[in-house]
Amino acid sequence: MRSTETAFFDKIKIIEILNGIPHGAVILDRDLCIVEMNSSLELLTGFAVSEAKRVRADFILRCNIGKSEKLFRKVLETGESLSVEGNIITQDHKNKPIHFTVSPFRNDDGNSVGLFVFLEDISISHSFDQRGFSSDGVKDILGHSSKMLEMFELLPVLAHTDASVLITGETGTGKDLIAEAIHKASKRSRYPFIKINCGALPEALLESELFGHVRGAFTGAVKDKPGLFRLAQDGTIFLTEIGDLPLSLQVKLLSVLDDREFFPVGGVKKEKVNVRIIAATHRALRELVKRGEFREDLFYRLNVLRLHLPALRERDGDIRLLLDYFLRKFNTSLNKSIKEYSGKATEILTSYHYPGNVRELRNIVEYAVHICRGKSVKKECLPDYLVSPLMDMEVNEEQDVKQIDTEGGVQSKPVADKAEHAVPIDGGWRDVEKGMIIDALKKTGGNRSKAALILGWGRTTLWRKLNRYSLN
Template sequence: MTSKSSKTSKEQKPIHPEIDFYRLLNDLPLGVLILDRQRRALYCNQVVEAITGLPAAAAQGLACRHVMRSRLCLTQCPVSQAGALRETVCCETDLISRDRQRIPVRVTLAPTYDRYGKPAGYVETVEDLRLLREHDEKVGQAFSFGHIVGQSAPMEKMFRIVPVIAQSDASVLITGETGTGKDMLAETVHQQSERAKGPFIKINCGALPETLLESELFGHTKGAFTGAVENKKGRFHLAHNGTLYLTEIGDLPLPLQVKLLTFLDDKVVYPLGDTKGFAADVRIIAATHRNLEQMVREGRFRQDLFFRLNVLRLHIPPLREREGDVHLLLDHFLRYFAQKLNRDISGYTAKAMKALLAYSYPGNVRELRNLAEYAVNVCQEDKIALKHLPAYLLESRAPEMIEVVPEPPHAVSAPTPALPPPTEPKMEGASWAAVERQLIMDALIKSRGNRLQAAERLGWSRSTLWRKIRHHGIDAI
């Protein structure tokens, strides 16, 4: 034997012939499994016993795949792939213990040699990653407040101010583009406030006609108007001792702005047709994507109401101004949807990530979330690649989509569309439901109506496809 390693081995003296190496291995805080050349277990220490749940005595002589039961053993065993392992291999995988728990582990496999330099087998070390994963989750949560995720400077500034605002009982005005998370922030403010145990009532001021909205907000008494067959409590009444969240406050009709102003002054609501008021202890949080200052200048929003609502103001920056948050949010939503949809997706390819980071996200976090959901649904591989992203993302149309849509001069109650309507029936701006429906249709067409084949194309079970077909009403076509 003339190899260098064998010479070194021959020259090296044993560390100490009296040292009990088995005891030493047992005391290590790392799982150690020693295997022979056929990958049968010769020895495993206490940590391996603890992780796998298999007693060391029972493990002796068993093939390592039966001892470890790791995904790596059964799908890409480094030893079986390369014939004989020459270099140390380290990878993360999972195993199923004897108490049926799936445990994330890091496995390091290295070849061992006898004193003459001949391969003698392998040594495998196992690290339990459960604590590390928990820590990672906590680190992930460190960049969040409530359900809002962000680490950019404007978001950190907001996270600092939100607890202060929550503790106050003054009215809050939340502004920000569509999809930035105004509703979520409003709920977070409520949850962090002393009113958290009280109700959080939300009403969209742009969703109802004026008369209905008035009745919804303030309630009515029996006989107040045609069709008022019984007394009805308004949202103010329902939000007593809690928070009333008025979303799209910019769409509130002028007459109701006066009524809201009166409430903010007197803290008393008068249901329609009732002369007796109700003293409602309600905190108001209002939100809008419109420019209220401009609306005030144009006489479409009452200045005095604006001043009363604008006591504490929170502005959520659009995603394009939140440097570093796109990456964080992409990872966050990938984890969220992968877990929700039970997919084993570890991340994005470099190209996909580059495309995602280069995109301008006119629909902000909502659009990013939809993109992540789409990609996780479509991806059948380990990583999300360019082909798993919607086609419109790769088209250079971003500048035209960022354009701010001017307020229509006379459309007070009609909400302005945030994006120009697409001229072609493409998928941009489409909800996941529409995208999913299209995916199902495409799969059905490609499989000539064969549902089993369509389900396989989509990576779903037949029952899932059946349920989704019913959900989208595709059968009816």
């Protein structure tokens, strides 16, 4: 038994151990050339291990840790491990903060024969430190409305399973944040979280990005490229805008979900992957299925666990909470000392319907903080389209709202059903305007002067419109 075990451990390849490490890891020889490196480092540097082997580490890692060769040589000479913070230039031209740990490999005589360099990406903790944010993803998602509390209760359940998750919700509701929070709370959190926007790339390029390609697969494929599925090994891949995934790739994605293996573009050898898939879309997938634009089988395969993020207008009380949060945040980052919103500004901000949800609210507050010169955000500091909403209000007729449905069913409701500001979407502009007038009058208890003020019109204009819509 013992000899069998020894034989087994003898067979283990270094690369398999390295690939089990969820951070960059590389082994160097005494000449500081690369002997082996793992797939996480391939992802960081953009160089495949076959290209990087026997090349001096400096040229592949592109780090700034002083004169890295000096540091590496010091570890070789002293035989003592060292840890330093620095950065590297990644394949996507980002300057990424890295914590380097350099340890020597010794032979039986105790002499250093090589180095093990471990590169831990510390960009997340850096950015959180700089912004004063919590490093826990879930804590960055704010809300105390009943809908959000329901969602917070559901999150740990989603994190502790390994099934595919489909996140739906309007644009700006925080689908990306939630996906990352699920990953961080899951057992895969130490492995990569890779996000790809399915609508951002043309079909051929998307296939190559997702599944990789082999050298010579197409013009310009001068080397093997690992796809994002391979690079996300043991981690989570987040496919955002899944509704925009071309039909041909939907078939391939379905086979990955079913068999956990795929062929890279132009490849003849199947690659096995162990990746959790989280998909998100702002589009109504069931409608796309009905129209034949989305495969029904893939829809059901992704729709194992469904999480619908409520629109901001459905989150009672959260608008005020978010307004205060972003005011504090931008006060700090822009070095301002604004204390509050004026009464009028609060009224406008809390009664706006936020079609762009939290993203739009955040941008509005950022704009206001930039513009504001006093201690309080006034009406004048707000974007014009908020102050005179009728000029700019748009209604997206395709927008629909889905509700969390644990059984996988989908219930569509028009936005108007949920919105505080009823916005009927069937009758066009006339109905929208009529709805807004009724809303304003309700708020002011029928006081036309105040209603006109809310609507940004003169009293005569309101009177004329009341007559036009027979509301007199």
